[in-house]
Amino acid sequence: MTDTKARRGAGRPREFNTDAALDKAVRLFWQRGYEATSMADLVAETGVAAASLYAAFDNKAGLFAAVIERYAATFSVHLYEPINDPALSTFEAVKGLLERAASSFSEPGTPAGCFMYSAAAAVSPASAAIECMLRDKRIAAEALLIERLHRGAAQGELAADTDPAVLGKFINTVMEGMSVQARDGATINELLSIAEMALDRWPAAV
Amino acid sequence: MTDTKARRGAGRPREFNTDAALDKAVRLFWQRGYEATSMADLVAETGVAAASLYAAFDNKAGLFAAVIERYAATFSVHLYEPINDPALSTFEAVKGLLERAASSFSEPGTPAGCFMYSAAAAVSPASAAIECMLRDKRIAAEALLIERLHRGAAQGELAADTDPAVLGKFINTVMEGMSVQARDGATINELLSIAEMALDRWPAAV
DNA sequence: TTGATTATTGAACGATCGTTCTGTATCGAT
């Protein structure tokens, strides 16, 4: 054991890698949720001292906000790629989205399910702002999907009696449910079966 | 202000009403989740002193376990009634289940969504047992649904190429997603539309 | 009426929560 007094104050080796620390924080919040993840956990996992985390992110809520953005930039962006791909038909886009959800939610290297859906499912009134951040992201993602469906409808890709808003909400609901299923141990094949069943009898224009 | 010393020890007015206290605890856990609900919150909400709660339920986890059973006995039982109703066709049973989910998850007097799905979505490793309790309940409920579908299939109520296990998982997934939707503010009508769209894909025989 | 029982209470426990502070080692500029 080195002398405690001598080891205090490690100086300025280098600014800690913010993204690397956020990646570790993402995993922790993803798995345990906001309330169950303590700053001590985050310090231990990231290897960054508490004071440095506070200097960079103000407080736990600020760190969580940064974690949300980091997750969105790395995982969500990949998930929603098919929706923004102009080369795909509307059906292919939604099919691609659900298939990516199936594989992403059951990916072995990451916590099961979707961070956006489970990290703050239920939260204390004191951290209501946390819940709001994620809800806004979820609603924005749904709006993105619905917008894509509207474009598809405008191009005659959907049955005339299909409401894009309802269809989008339905697809989104299936995806949210798939996250819960993944958390409960559903395999990628089971998730793909669910996705396939959701896409069955797609209301295509004849 | 009454003298503090004189007010200590209030004697034995009556054993507190366990079910009434559990009902209040259900609401609290339902809304905030396991980790974000403190014993102090529970004491304030139920009006029962901490020591009395500990005498009755051992600890917070024990109280939560009792809350799960209470929720199952009051809300879940009602939700799954159609599944156990022998007078209903398989389709009617599933339709009834989803419609009850739509109204129950958006019921104004109770927290949005389903307790079983959101109360312990993400939890610390120390309370992994809590997560397990709910997961077991969810899986049991899904098994119940799948069993009902198997009976329907045996009676020729499903298309021959339909796997009851997959169909059950799909229905269950939609229901879980509906809970997230409800948490995010979906109205009963929106939830009913989602349910209807899920049933549109019903693989009836011929 | 009395005495043992017991559910109840407010207070107190150690542990941990999120957060801040003090001190130090390293850096860039002079």
Next chain:
DNA sequence: ATCGATACAGAACGATCGTTCAATAATCAA
């Protein structure tokens, strides 16, 4: 070579966490 400036480390903060305790009064058997 030397001097602030800065990013880091551990220690310490008050508050709150889940839990337990000693004290008290309502109960029921005698």
